[in-house]
Amino acid sequence: MIRTVLQFIVSAVCLLLSISVLGQTVMDTTVVRDSRYLEDQFYIGVGYNVLLDTPDEVGQQNLSYNLQAGFIKDIPLNLRRNFGVGLGLGYAVNSYYSNLVSSEESNTIVYQVMEGSNFNRSKFETHSIELPLELRWRTSTAEEYKFWRIYAGAKLGYVFSGRSKLVTDDGNDSFSNNDIEKLQYGLMLNFGYNTWNIHAYYALNPLLKEDSTLNGNPIDFRVLRIGLIFYIL
Structure with a gap:
């Protein structure tokens, strides 16, 4: 028993001495931590969707919202780890409210503008799997949060569920809208300090497919999204 205790004490002293020598001759503990820490690996966001390039008679109504969440692999590119890239996987749900109403007629989708006291709201709703790719710069350190x-x-987003819904005083009508583009892609910018960060996204392709028309004219509106994004870990 005594021999075991003595062996443990000797081993502990040798370990402490080796750590001390390593700390004095190689690098301090801050650099060791700097070589490992990561930032902003999980995100959650909320935003407002603005429809751009809409026909003159089409107007937005209600709150066109965005909800998003996901994981981003943080890949620092320098020793300080304040510059790098991020590649992620996420999920998003978007709603776009307007007076543009879609309906199914003879296996085709027809669009019209609806007004009147009987009309309550009309929306497009999408559920997407998203792949964000970011170039990242920050002022973080291993000790500064x-x-x-x-x-x-x-x-890049893939819409796995896209629907149109109409609500009137007489009831609701909802169906799967195949005119919604499956692939959505655009540019984004996230910036801020600590908890509060602004999120902006501009779609590079229209929300609806090219053959979608209103009164014979193409419906090629795009999405501008402004909101807040929060990062965890």
Whole structure:
């Protein structure tokens, strides 16, 4: 028993001495931590969707919202780890409210503008799997958890569920809208300090397919999204 205790003490002393020598001759503990820490690996966001390039008679109504959440692999590119890239996987739900109403007629989708007291609301709703790619710059260190960040990049989304819904005083009508583009892509910018960060996204392709028309004219509106994004870990 005594021999075991003595062996433990000797081993502990040798270990402490080796750590001390290593700390004096190689690098301090801050650099060791700097070589490992990661930032902003999970995100959750909320935003408002603005429809751009809409026909003159089409107007937005109600709150066209965005909800998003996901994981981003943080890949630092320098020793300080304040510059790098991020590649992620996420989920988003978007609603777009307007007076543009879609309906199914003879296996085709027809669009018209609806007004009147009987009309309540009309919306497009999408559920998407998203792949964000970011170029990341921040002022973080291994000990500092409040810092500035600027993340710019692009996002590719796959719409696995797209629906149109009409609500009137007489009832509801909802159906799967195949005119909604399956692939959505655009540019994004996230910037802010500590908890509060602004999220902006601009779609590079229209929300609806090219053959979608209103009164014979193409419906090629795009989405501008402004909101807040929060990062965890």
